[in-house]
Amino acid sequence: MSLHLRPGQALKLWHDSVLDLVHLDESGLTVRQLSILLTVYLELPPHTVRGVAQKLKVTKPVITRALDSLGRLELVARRRDPADKRNVLIQRTVKGALFVEKLGDFMVSRAQTLPS
Amino acid sequence: MSLHLRPGQALKLWHDSVLDLVHLDESGLTVRQLSILLTVYLELPPHTVRGVAQKLKVTKPVITRALDSLGRLELVARRRDPADKRNVLIQRTVKGALFVEKLGDFMVSRAQTLPS
DNA sequence: CTCGATTGTTACGCAACCGATATAGTGCAG
DNA sequence: CTGCACTATATCGGTTGCGTAACAATCGAG
Incomplete structure (x- = not known):
């Protein structure tokens, strides 16, 4: 089942949600940072x-810096990959989970409340 | 008719759209700037x-600066209100309209493409 | 006309982001 | 063990955003 949405509805939904x-004011966030956050919490x-850099089509330093910010807010955490210590695994946090849940x-x- | 959406679907939809x-890379945008843009193009x-400052619950300088940025990108324009010259009217542009349309x-x- | 109220902008100091480049740590083939 | 490939991070100069406070222009009541 695909979800049917007209452009006007879609934009209003986006507008209202944004x-x-x-208003949540946890909103010094960049669109990029939001994108990273959602990727981490929605994808496997x-x-x-x-990996995230490739998905967003940005350079790795962009991700590193965004993780610094998101980490300061405790919305994600970092951990070295024990298997391959070059890698850093981006992990979810309780606060981040609650935040994303609230967004949903x-x-x-x-x-x-959308008009038909 | 209200639109039914489960949290998982909603978040995935947001994630994919963001x-x-x-990727559109017109994406140095802040969440706040995006919010202003959508407000200008969706509300009457x-x-x-x-007015916009009240709606977003931020101070006026925030709006002024955001309009500077959005204006540089030609996504919105400013015009003095001829009736009350203290006011500045925020106006839509062709480029901005196309951008918002693309978002929709x-x-x-x-x-x-959402799963049921 | 005058003066207080209102509108939007500017100035200031500070923090965060950007792209590009250089660097440090780790894995792996030979 | 050595050298190369690859990961993430640190560094640099420049740009942009923020909050607060001061400011100029305009309106409108009296």
Whole structure:
């Protein structure tokens, strides 16, 4: 089952959800950082700097710096890969999980108030 | 008709769309700037600095600076309100309209590929 | 006309981000 | 063991964003 959405509905949904996010004020976030966060919490582990960089099509330093920021906010954590110590595994945190969950709730809630 | 969406679906939809936006690389954008952009293009004019600031619950300088950036990108334009010259009216541009339209298309397209 | 209120902008000091490059640590083939 | 490939991070100069506070322009009541 594919979800049918008209452009106007889609944009309003995005707008409303982003507005909720801004109000949450945990929102010094960049679009890139948000993208990294969602990738880590929605896609299957393990996540490495290189892997995420490829997915977003940005350079590795961009990811490193974003992880610094997200780490400061305790939304993700870093751990060396014991198997290959060159790798850094990006891990989820309780705070990050709650944050992403809240984002999902916002969007679900906003979707219900969309005009037909 | 309200749109039914499960949290998992909603988050994946957000993730996929944001990823498209990042790839678009017009993506030095802040979440706040994106929020302003969508507000200007989805809500009924006129839009003033003060009005948008209230809606996002941020201070006016934040809006002024965001408009500087968005203006540099030609995604919005500014015009003095002839009726009350203290006001600045935030106006849409061709480039901005195309950009927002693309965002909507991304999201619609992504919605169709969501798992049930 | 005048003065207080309102609008948007600018100035300042600080922190964060960017791209590009250089570097340190690790793995692995030979 | 040696050298090369690969991972992530650190460093550099420059740009941009932030919050707070001061500011100029404009309106409108009295």
